[in-house]
Each structure stands twice: as C-alpha cells, then as structure tokens.
Amino acid sequence: MNKVASVIKYDLSYFVRLILIVYLWLIGLLVGIPVLLHLVASGTEGMVIAILNDLSLLTTAALFVNVALLFYFGFLTYERFSFLIQNGISRRTGWYAKVISILIVALIGNIYSFITGLFALNGGSGYKSVPYLELYGHFFKSLPLDLVSMFIVNYIMLVMLAVFGIIAGAVFALLTRKNQKIVAISIPILGILLLAILERIVIRQSHILDPLVAFLKFAMGYSKTLGYFNPIIPATGMVILIVLSLIISRWLNTLLRTKRGE
Amino acid sequence: MKGIEVKQVTKSFDKKMILNGIGMTIEPNKIYGLLGRNGAGKSTLLSLLVNRIAPDTGEIRLDNKVIRDNDEQLSKMFLMSEVDLYPKNLKVKDVFKWTKSFYGGFDEELAQDLCEKFGLQTNIIFNKLSTGYRTIMKLIVALAVPVEYVFLDEPILGLDAGHREIFYNALVETYAENPRTFVISTHLIEEIANLIEHVLVIDHGRLIVDDETEKVLGEAYVVSGPEDKVDEYTQGLNVIGSDKLARIKASYVFGSLDNKPISDLINIDQMDLQTLFVNLTNGGNENE
Amino acid sequence: MQFNFNSSEPIYLQVAQQIEDAIFTGGFKEGEQIPSTTEISKEFHINPATVLKGMNQLVSRKLLEKHRGVGMFVAEGASNQITLNRQQNFYNKYVIGVVKEAVRLNINEEDLKKLIEQGYKSI
Incomplete structure (x- = not known):
C-alpha cells in the first residue's frame, strides 16, 4: 500500500507539472497574444472587455484541454514504467496506482467542468446552455437530481476516456520503436481518410449510416417511447466499457518490458 | 532458502536465443563477478533478475518467492544498467528523492559524500549529464539504495582511472559496513579480480563457470616451455587455449592436472582471471 | 605496509604472507594492532572475506590474536x-x-x- 501511495504521489506531481506547462501555454495563446494584438491595434480602449472575452474563451477551451490531458495522462506508459521498474515497483503496483491517480485527476477535471456548467446554467438560457442537461435534462424532472446525474455521468465519461488512454498507451509502449513511428504517422492519415470517406457517404446516400445513427442514439440513451434521452443507459454502458478496458489494460500491463539499447 | 534461485531460464529476442537454460543461485552477502563477451547474455540475465523482462521459460525466485510482479521481492534488488531508465527531465536530486520514496529509504549521507568526491552536481537534469557522470549518478544511487542485492552492469563505463578508484573504494567500504550481495559485470576484469568471491561466466547464452573464485583459479594453469614437451604434458588435459612464440608454447589448462610428473623443462603457473576468461570464451566469435 | 600481488597464489595466502613479512621485518610490532580487514580491503581492492581468511590463517598459527570488538593484534613471540x-x-x-x-x-x-x-x- 505504501508503494502504491508513493507512485500516486509521483503521478500527481508529474501531472501538476504537465498541467502547469500546458496552461501557461494556453493562457499565453488565448489571452496573452490577443491582448498584445489588441494593444497594438487599438491601444488600451476596450481592453477590459477584450480580456474578459479571452478569458471566457479560455474557460471553454479548458474543458477540451482537460479531456485531452486526461487522455494523454492515461496514455503515458513507457517512461513511467521504466522508471518504476528501475525502482523495484512491480507492474501490478504501477497499474493500480495509475488507475487511482486517474480517478483523482478525472475528479478534479470533473469538478471544474461542473462548476463551469453551473455558471453557464446561471447566466445562459437554462438547460439549453449546458450540453448534458439539454440531452438528459428531461429524465429526472428535478434540478438537484439532474445536477447530480450530470456530475456522475460526466465523471464516468472522463474516466472512460482516460482508461482508453491507458490502453492506447500500453499498446503503443509494446510496439518496437520502428512500429511506433509507423503508427504515429499513419493514425492521423487514416483519420483524415476516414473523415473524407464519411463525408462522401453523407453527401451521396445518407441512409447507409442510418443503422449507425440508430445505434449511437440507443447507446446514448434515447428512448422512442419516452421521447427523450435516459442517462442511466450510457452510464451503465460506459461503466461496463471501463471495467472491460481495465481488465485489458492490466493484461497489457503485464506484458510491458524494458527495451534493449536506447 | 535465502537468496536468488534461477531455474532453467531461457530467453529469446526476435527468435534469437540469448539465454539457453540458465540455472544458478545467488547467495546473500557475496560479491559476484558476472563475466561474458559482448552479446553473451549478461545484461539480459540481469534484466530478468529484476523483472524488467520476463523469461520465456523457467522461473526466478528470491527467498523462495517468485519475483514476477512482486513488490516485496523487487524492492530487495537494484539493477544499475547501461540503459538509462530515468525520466528525461528529472534532476539528479529528484532522482534521489523519488528513489528514496519508492524504495522506502536512501543513504543520503553516503550519496552526498560521493557526489562531492566525484564532483557530481545534483541540480543538473539527468539527460544533460555526460556518459561518465550518468554512470556516476547511477552508481551513487546503486550504493545508497537500501537493498540486499545490487546488480552493477558495466559500472565503470566512461569513468577515468581516478573515478574508478573512488568507486572501488566506496564499494569496498559500503560492503564492509553493510554486507550485501553485489553482482558486477565488467570488461575490466583485472580491476575487480581480487574483489569477487564467486565467478559466473556466460558464453553464448550458457553459464559455463559458476564457482568460488579461489577454486576456479586453483584449477587454472599456464603450462609453458618447449612446444613438444608442453604438448606431451597437456595431452588428455582440458586445454582451453594456447599461445606460441617460435617453439615456445604456453597452453592454458582449466581443470585438474591429474598429478602428472612435471618435466624440468616446463613451467606451471597459476592463471589469472582475465586470461582464464579470454581463453574460456574464445570459441567462435559472434559478430556483434 | 606495501602489498604486491601476483596471480600465482590464492590471494588469501598472499595476504597472510604479506602480513607475516611485515611482522618479521618489524613493520608490525608485537602487541600492536594491525589494520582492519576493511582498511586492507579498501586499500588493495580485495574482498574483505579474503582478507579475513588470510588473517585467520595467521590466527590459527598463533601469529595474530583476535580481540573481540577491537581488532587483530600481533601475538607476543610472533x-x-x-x-x-x-x-x-x-x-x-x-x-x-x-x-x-x-x-x-x-x-x-x-x-x-x-x-x-x-x-x-x-x-
């Protein structure tokens, strides 16, 4: 247990450093540079409003950045594994600590999303201003219950993304360096190709995708009889996916090994 | 049983057999020398001992417990390897800090003392150190970490004579103060020959020598003199190599001399570890 | 004490021999403490167990005396x-x-x- 705590401490300190660096860049890009441009273009006039606008953009961007960081945090595997095994920490403990670290980090990210959600709800046009509530806000018919379900379902979603990150990272770490390069180059290309194909299908004969759309709607909890989305269905589905993914990730974790020569 | 037991371990990489049925035990509080030519499988064996990689077949136990995925056993061992497994942006002092956290202890006094002796600055990022200083940092960690088994794979890589001297002194001192097992794999055999109690020689993935240094050297002879006399004497003995200059020949014998009568014209001397090793592992150079 | 090691004899015998020489030539006086195993092994990079084996040989020959917790001393009449x-x-x-x-x-x-x-x- 002691070792697990040490590794969690290491993970969290790593993540804090990562987040600080990313946010410094983000603030520089989304606030610093626009403010500078504003200064050059129109002096200090309207400066406060411009900064407020930039900050609101930042709070929205942060939602996506948090998700990406969480995935990346799950993805990081080899350097961490090799440092841990160098220090007599088993794969099992490394994996266990990572799952707990991710639950903690996802919780923090989720609290942030929740608070921005509350602000949006307060200042905007009701449930329509929060994507979750727009979709699932008809189910409980009670604001406190809707908010609790929003918190829980979002949390489950964040954890699922991070666990997907763990799997992707573990698979990547198991590849040889050469194959890692091939994958790193081909995945974006394949992604673009896929998008292009999808676009063509949608333009020409959109009904090919109908079953897919129907499945997605089902997975997201849409019920024809009710006429609205039920959050319990996707939550259950995601929990099952998380459990399955964790089992797979633990299996992948046992296969990790240090590479020869560097 | 206290100690490490390696049982029938094999390991291949890319279908190439690196270790072929290794069986041995490593006892507490002894200094071992692990010798072998490049590519013989030394580093692979050491990596297996600390579960960095897993054997294809066979198993490894420490104090009767399988080491695989076992924190308790793994934290009794430390492998200082040629490969650097430290995160790229970690400072030396942070490597010390996390090592202490993970192993649950670290002899900071010793580490600081050695940093001063070697002239290693702890504020520098590990990746920015020269090869020699990386080795030095890894050595300091290896000596300061509270484990029962320390494996040193090429511990003097990139060290000059002065730094090697500091290392050997520190090694003997820490061993005398706090006896534990060291397994040292090195190319500079002469420098550790008097330090190692037990010799392990790996050749082409097999363990060909596994015995006390004294016993091994007690059975290693150089028979020299006129070629015909030497050949006559060494007939039927285990000759592992020979050198010749004109008609004077030196044959290297590993094993008993069978109490043969010795002619006045030949000389029999004891062989040193370096010579023994070179002759034992001479057969069929692998192109590495 | 100056040790010159060669490869023709087991190290522990050479250790014993060198200490014996030092006693014989007066380098170590009778009743005096000789350097510890650690000091000798550090100085010449010899395994402490080997040094101890050499010393023990001299102890059994009654040239050295072990004083528990203190160290090795040259025996009277050595x-x-x-x-x-x-x-x-x-x-x-x-x-x-x-x-x-x-x-x-x-x-x-x-x-x-x-x-x-x-x-x-x-x-």
Missing part, C-alpha cells in the same frame, strides 16, 4: 616463531631450488659452496 618457521622451511624453499639450478648450470658442489661463502662475505 616474530620469533616466524623466524623458527622460516628456518625449518629454508631447505625446501631455497636450498633445493638453488641446487637444482646449479646442476642445470653444471656448477658442482665445491663451486656452489665457494659461491655461498662469497655471498656471505659480500653481505
């Missing part, structure tokens, strides 16, 4: 005992070799005696 020992071994260790070499060089008994007399005079 120097005399070494002299006695070496006198006993002198014939096997030196005389036989000299005579064998003399025979190989066609030096007869008379000549060898003369050479020995000459040697005594030159010292």
Whole structure:
C-alpha cells in the first residue's frame, strides 16, 4: 500500500507539472497574444472587455484541454514504467496506482467542468446552455437530481476516456520503436481518410449510416417511447466499457518490458 | 532458502536465443563477478533478475518467492544498467528523492559524500549529464539504495582511472559496513579480480563457470616451455587455449592436472582471471 | 605496509604472507594492532572475506590474536616463531631450488659452496 501511495504521489506531481506547462501555454495563446494584438491595434480602449472575452474563451477551451490531458495522462506508459521498474515497483503496483491517480485527476477535471456548467446554467438560457442537461435534462424532472446525474455521468465519461488512454498507451509502449513511428504517422492519415470517406457517404446516400445513427442514439440513451434521452443507459454502458478496458489494460500491463539499447 | 534461485531460464529476442537454460543461485552477502563477451547474455540475465523482462521459460525466485510482479521481492534488488531508465527531465536530486520514496529509504549521507568526491552536481537534469557522470549518478544511487542485492552492469563505463578508484573504494567500504550481495559485470576484469568471491561466466547464452573464485583459479594453469614437451604434458588435459612464440608454447589448462610428473623443462603457473576468461570464451566469435 | 600481488597464489595466502613479512621485518610490532580487514580491503581492492581468511590463517598459527570488538593484534613471540618457521622451511624453499639450478648450470658442489661463502662475505 505504501508503494502504491508513493507512485500516486509521483503521478500527481508529474501531472501538476504537465498541467502547469500546458496552461501557461494556453493562457499565453488565448489571452496573452490577443491582448498584445489588441494593444497594438487599438491601444488600451476596450481592453477590459477584450480580456474578459479571452478569458471566457479560455474557460471553454479548458474543458477540451482537460479531456485531452486526461487522455494523454492515461496514455503515458513507457517512461513511467521504466522508471518504476528501475525502482523495484512491480507492474501490478504501477497499474493500480495509475488507475487511482486517474480517478483523482478525472475528479478534479470533473469538478471544474461542473462548476463551469453551473455558471453557464446561471447566466445562459437554462438547460439549453449546458450540453448534458439539454440531452438528459428531461429524465429526472428535478434540478438537484439532474445536477447530480450530470456530475456522475460526466465523471464516468472522463474516466472512460482516460482508461482508453491507458490502453492506447500500453499498446503503443509494446510496439518496437520502428512500429511506433509507423503508427504515429499513419493514425492521423487514416483519420483524415476516414473523415473524407464519411463525408462522401453523407453527401451521396445518407441512409447507409442510418443503422449507425440508430445505434449511437440507443447507446446514448434515447428512448422512442419516452421521447427523450435516459442517462442511466450510457452510464451503465460506459461503466461496463471501463471495467472491460481495465481488465485489458492490466493484461497489457503485464506484458510491458524494458527495451534493449536506447 | 535465502537468496536468488534461477531455474532453467531461457530467453529469446526476435527468435534469437540469448539465454539457453540458465540455472544458478545467488547467495546473500557475496560479491559476484558476472563475466561474458559482448552479446553473451549478461545484461539480459540481469534484466530478468529484476523483472524488467520476463523469461520465456523457467522461473526466478528470491527467498523462495517468485519475483514476477512482486513488490516485496523487487524492492530487495537494484539493477544499475547501461540503459538509462530515468525520466528525461528529472534532476539528479529528484532522482534521489523519488528513489528514496519508492524504495522506502536512501543513504543520503553516503550519496552526498560521493557526489562531492566525484564532483557530481545534483541540480543538473539527468539527460544533460555526460556518459561518465550518468554512470556516476547511477552508481551513487546503486550504493545508497537500501537493498540486499545490487546488480552493477558495466559500472565503470566512461569513468577515468581516478573515478574508478573512488568507486572501488566506496564499494569496498559500503560492503564492509553493510554486507550485501553485489553482482558486477565488467570488461575490466583485472580491476575487480581480487574483489569477487564467486565467478559466473556466460558464453553464448550458457553459464559455463559458476564457482568460488579461489577454486576456479586453483584449477587454472599456464603450462609453458618447449612446444613438444608442453604438448606431451597437456595431452588428455582440458586445454582451453594456447599461445606460441617460435617453439615456445604456453597452453592454458582449466581443470585438474591429474598429478602428472612435471618435466624440468616446463613451467606451471597459476592463471589469472582475465586470461582464464579470454581463453574460456574464445570459441567462435559472434559478430556483434 | 606495501602489498604486491601476483596471480600465482590464492590471494588469501598472499595476504597472510604479506602480513607475516611485515611482522618479521618489524613493520608490525608485537602487541600492536594491525589494520582492519576493511582498511586492507579498501586499500588493495580485495574482498574483505579474503582478507579475513588470510588473517585467520595467521590466527590459527598463533601469529595474530583476535580481540573481540577491537581488532587483530600481533601475538607476543610472533616474530620469533616466524623466524623458527622460516628456518625449518629454508631447505625446501631455497636450498633445493638453488641446487637444482646449479646442476642445470653444471656448477658442482665445491663451486656452489665457494659461491655461498662469497655471498656471505659480500653481505
């Protein structure tokens, strides 16, 4: 247990450093540079409003950045594994600590999303201003219950993304360096190709995708009889996916090994 | 049983057999020398001992417990390897800090003392150190970490004579103060020959020598003199190599001399570890 | 103490030999403490167990005495005992070799005696 705590401490300190660096860049890009441009273009006039606008953009961007960081945090595997095994920490403990670290980090990210959600709800046009509530806000018919379900379902979603990150990272770490390069180059290309194909299908004969759309709607909890989305269905589905993914990730974790020569 | 037991371990990489049925035990509080030519499988064996990689077949136990995925056993061992497994942006002092956290202890006094002796600055990022200083940092960690088994794979890589001297002194001192097992794999055999109690020689993935240094050297002879006399004497003995200059020949014998009568014209001397090793592992150079 | 190690004998015997030499030549006086195993092993990069084995050999020959918790001391009468020992071994260790070499060089008994007399005079 002691070792697990040490590794969690290491993970969290790593993540804090990562987040600080990313946010410094983000603030520089989304606030610093626009403010500078504003200064050059129109002096200090309207400066406060411009900064407020930039900050609101930042709070929205942060939602996506948090998700990406969480995935990346799950993805990081080899350097961490090799440092841990160098220090007599088993794969099992490394994996266990990572799952707990991710639950903690996802919780923090989720609290942030929740608070921005509350602000949006307060200042905007009701449930329509929060994507979750727009979709699932008809189910409980009670604001406190809707908010609790929003918190829980979002949390489950964040954890699922991070666990997907763990799997992707573990698979990547198991590849040889050469194959890692091939994958790193081909995945974006394949992604673009896929998008292009999808676009063509949608333009020409959109009904090919109908079953897919129907499945997605089902997975997201849409019920024809009710006429609205039920959050319990996707939550259950995601929990099952998380459990399955964790089992797979633990299996992948046992296969990790240090590479020869560097 | 206290100690490490390696049982029938094999390991291949890319279908190439690196270790072929290794069986041995490593006892507490002894200094071992692990010798072998490049590519013989030394580093692979050491990596297996600390579960960095897993054997294809066979198993490894420490104090009767399988080491695989076992924190308790793994934290009794430390492998200082040629490969650097430290995160790229970690400072030396942070490597010390996390090592202490993970192993649950670290002899900071010793580490600081050695940093001063070697002239290693702890504020520098590990990746920015020269090869020699990386080795030095890894050595300091290896000596300061509270484990029962320390494996040193090429511990003097990139060290000059002065730094090697500091290392050997520190090694003997820490061993005398706090006896534990060291397994040292090195190319500079002469420098550790008097330090190692037990010799392990790996050749082409097999363990060909596994015995006390004294016993091994007690059975290693150089028979020299006129070629015909030497050949006559060494007939039927285990000759592992020979050198010749004109008609004077030196044959290297590993094993008993069978109490043969010795002619006045030949000389029999004891062989040193370096010579023994070179002759034992001479057969069929692998192109590495 | 100056150790010169070679590879022709087990190290522990050489350690014993060197300490014995130091006692014989007065480097270590009777009743004096000799350096610890750690000091010797550090100085010459010899395994402490090997050094101890060498010392124990001298202990069993009553040249050294172990004082628990303190260290090793040169025993009283050690120097005399070494002299006695070496006198006993002198014939096997030196005389036989000299005579064998003399025979190989066609030096007869008379000549060898003369050479020995000459040697005594030159010292």
